Amino acid sequence: MTRFWELMTALLVVLFTSISVSHAVNLETYQFDDPSKEALFRELINELRCPKCQNQSIADSDAPLAKDLRDRTYLMVQQGATKQEVVDYMVARYGDFAHYRPPVKLSTIVLWVGPGLVILIGAIVIIVRVRQQQPHEAELSDQEREQLAALQSTKQDKQHG
Amino acid sequence: MGQTNRLKWLVLALPLIAFLWLTIFLLRGLFSDPTELSSALVGKPVPQFSLPDIYDPSTTYTEAVLKGRPMLLNVWATWCPTCRAEHAYLNHLSRQGVYIVGLNYKDDSRAKAVDWLNTLGDPYQLNLFDERGLVAIDFGVYGAPETFLINAQGEVMYRHVGDVNERVWATILGPQYDALMQEFEQAGEQP
Known part of the structure; x- marks a missing residue:
């Protein structure tokens, strides 16, 4: 019986690690000196929605467009943009759709x-x-x-x- | 008694109405294309940019080239199969006198893109080369092909996602383009 549980645990571990590996996007390339900027960057890429692959944030997506948007977010955050400025930038181009927290207005x-x-x-x-x-x-x-x-x-x- | 009866029916009917509404809402969702997002740019002027010509890197164009007359801005790339599918129809439209500007979006190489135009024909009055896709981001482009309808004032009037074909032209883009042309020509007659 203990063998069975060991096996099941091992199976679960394999299952979950494989899922996280297949979804991992390389974020190593984004280096920050300021930890608060890094935190803002991570918050933003998890809240911004990839317009190409619609049920993923730009942090999750492997699409080239998602990478471009991560690059743009990185650039803006490094230049000192606030969260709202980055969100406004994306919404101005891709619509309310681009943000996982849509603003309160008639259409939403x-x-x-x-x-x-x-x-x-x-x-x-x-x-x-x-x-x-x-x-x-x-x-x-x-x-x-x-x-x-x-x-x-x-x-x-x-x-x- | 009649009053309470009616109220009872109303309360009973409410879930049914809600259910029917939800059914219609979800049924519509089945047949709608989630990739067809309306552009956030509709009604707004085209973004500012400075891009080189696809044939001649030393020539650069700005957003000024998208003003002055109604036109289509077609976003394309050689890596995009649907762009190949619509290319023949764009050639056809161009021969009909439709003014089309091409925006090459993150192509594999300039040489490949030029080769495409040389072999398949060039329907574009102007060819913009957006190597890194930065201008495309400003246009809210999220794939290729996309086709923007721009009026004489340089404002985006409509964005079409997917290929331009006979059906799309006849039902969606053509009528809008013709209306803009009519407006433009009338404005030209009365200086």
């Missing part, structure tokens, strides 16, 4: 409020339904109350008797 509003709205509607539906299912407390008329008291007293009498 569904992206921002959509999930919240769905949760809100779900919560309202649940609350309304639960309230409807709660049994209403029976309203007794005076006559019914007397009857109830009478019944209860006879029951008690029987138990004692």
Whole structure:
């Protein structure tokens, strides 16, 4: 049994390392003297979307265009550009599409409020339904109350008797 | 009682409406091409640049060459199979008098690109050579071929991704180009 688990662990390790190797993009060429600039560069290339291979950031993509955009980001960061300046540069050329955090505006509003709205509607539906299912407390008329008291007293009498 | 009944139906219908809307939305997604992004440059002037001529490296052009009349700017490269597919049609358009400027995008070598033009024909009035693809980035190019429609004021009016063929010209690019030409010629008649 321990052999089995050793094997499975080894298999998992191989599986995961192979995945990360196949996705690794060579970032060694980007050298920084300033660690804060390096951090900004890494943050940016993970947030900017490759226009060519649409579900990858430019950090993940092997496409030549992604490399060009990484080069451009590197150049701008080295020249002291702020995060917003680099993002604006990319968005001006490739549209809001180029940034994984689109700005809040009319064409992107569904992206921002959509999930919240769905949760809100779900919560309202649940609350309304639960309230409807709660049994209403029976309203007794005076006559019914007397009857109830009478019944209860006879029951008690029987138990004692 | 009628009031609450109607409300009940409305509440019941809401998920159905939401479901139908989502179905239509997703169904449309099935048939749309995700690579067809509208250009961020539409309605804006072409970016500034300075690029050499493809035949003659000593000649350089600026963005001024993309002003003065309606035209197409075709982004191409010899490594791009679709560019080869559309080339014959570009030659055809050029013979019809359509003004096309070529932007060679990150080609393997200048010699290879020139050789392509010499053997397959040169439909371009001007040939820009963007060796490193820097100007292409300014245009928001993310592949080849791409074709930009530019008006006489040097503003990008439309960007077409993929090859230009008879269908694309007849339905998308041609009508817009013709409209721009008409506008341009009318403006020329009334100085």
